[in-house]
Amino acid sequence: MKTFKIVCPECSTVNTITLEAYDGTMNCSQCQVDLDNPFPIEVNDESCTTHITENEIPVLVDFYSTSCGPCMAMYEDYEDAALGFGLQVIFLKINADKYQQVARRYGVSSLPTIIAFKKGEEVNRISRQLSQVELDIWAKSLI
Numbered sequence: 001m002k003t004f005k006i007v008c009p010e011c012s013t014v015n016t017i018t019l020e021a022y023d024g025t026m027n028c029s030q031c032q033v034d035l036d037n038p039f040p041i042e043v044n045d046e047s048c049t050t051h052i053t054e055n056e057i058p059v060l061v062d063f064y065s066t067s068c069g070p071c072m073a074m075y076e077d078y079e080d081a082a083l084g085f086g087l088q089v090i091f092l093k094i095n096a097d098k099y100q101q102v103a104r105r106y107g108v109s110s111l112p113t114i115i116a117f118k119k120g121e122e123v124n125r126i127s128r129q130l131s132q133v134e135l136d137i138w139a140k141s142l143i
């Protein structure tokens with residue numbers, strides 16, 4: 001049986017999905033929310049760590065701050081890019097002013113910084129504002 005793990009966007013419960021039993025819909029075993037979430041997930045230090053380490057789907061993390069111009073300018077592009085990926089790539093956003101633990105752990109020193117992870121391991125990172133097209137190409141390269 002082929003299974004994969006996916007973290008709930010709402011309650012951060014780790015769900016194990018059996019591919020054979022997948023009928024097109026997937027709901028969290030804990031809170032019943034649809035796991036196929038098309039929007040970037042706003043995370044804190046704790047849920048960000050769970051998503052990075054437990055998801056068996058590639059993860060992008062956008063470290064931003066509300067006082068950073070380029071971060072805010074990228075807001076919609078990041079959201080639009082996420083729409084195209086569903087369960088292929090998980091898009092996370094973390095407010096690095098409010099939550100500093102994860103940013104410190106990965107040595108994030110400028111904003112915005114976007115880091116790609118696969119099964120808990122950093123694949124690569126870019127520290128500047130990206131367009132929707134750039135995000136799209138990057139996310140596709142992770143699948």
Ligand SMILES: [Zn+2]
Nearest residue numbers: 008011028031
């Ligand atoms: Zn849940």
